[in-house]
Amino acid sequence: MELPTDSHEIVSDDDEIDYSVKPEFYDPILDEKDELWVRNKTKGCSSDAMLSCPACFTTLCLDCQRHEKYVTQYRAMFVVNCKIKNDQxxxxxxxxPRKGTSSTGSERDVIFRPVCxxxxxxxxxxxxxxxxxxFFNVLPSES
Ligand SMILES: [Zn+2]
Incomplete structure (x- = not known):
């Protein structure tokens, strides 16, 4: 028999932390990443790129961050020369998506307004x- 017969040998060993056990938070949900990004943003983070209008090359944003998944999309909280269409x-x-839940109650409508x-x-x-x-229709210039 290889198994130790004395079980106290395992549980009483609390001086040593088992570093081989990794926390199970290695697969964060995208929404949580978004929240983290907003939190980071308010603290002030470095920008990924400068964004310009693709038609007239006016600078639209000096401080933005590229989307983790959609590399042509950028997010920003502070912009210049932008106009929000409040009538649309x-x-x-x-x-x-949440693990283990099959209910549709977690769905919600997100409202956007076009930015020009x-x-x-x-x-x-x-x-x-x-x-x-x-932003998804912009000319980025990496800073
Ligand atoms: Zn323009």
Whole structure:
């Protein structure tokens, strides 16, 4: 028999922490990443790129961060030369996948407003309820 017969040998050994056990938070959900990003943003983080209008090259944003998954999308909280179309609303239902739940109650509608370049009115992105700009039609220049 290889197993130790004395079980106290295992449980009483509390002086040594088992470093081989990794925390199980290695697979964060994207939504939580978003929240983290917003929190980081308010603390002030370095920018990923500078964004310009693709039509007239006006600078739209000096401080943004690239989306983790969609590399052509950028998020920003502080912009310049942008115009929000308050008379237009874009609705998108967002699903929040959670492990072990099959209910649809976690679904919610996210409301966006189109964002245009204030110089030439080209649509460059959207503005969400959390006051975050999402740019997807812009010219990035890596800083
Ligand atoms: Zn423009």
């Amino acid at each position: 609303i874009l609705r998108q239902s967002e699903r929040k 370049c204030s110089v030439c009115s080209t649509e460059v992105g959207v503005f969400d309820e959390d006051e975050v700009y999402h």
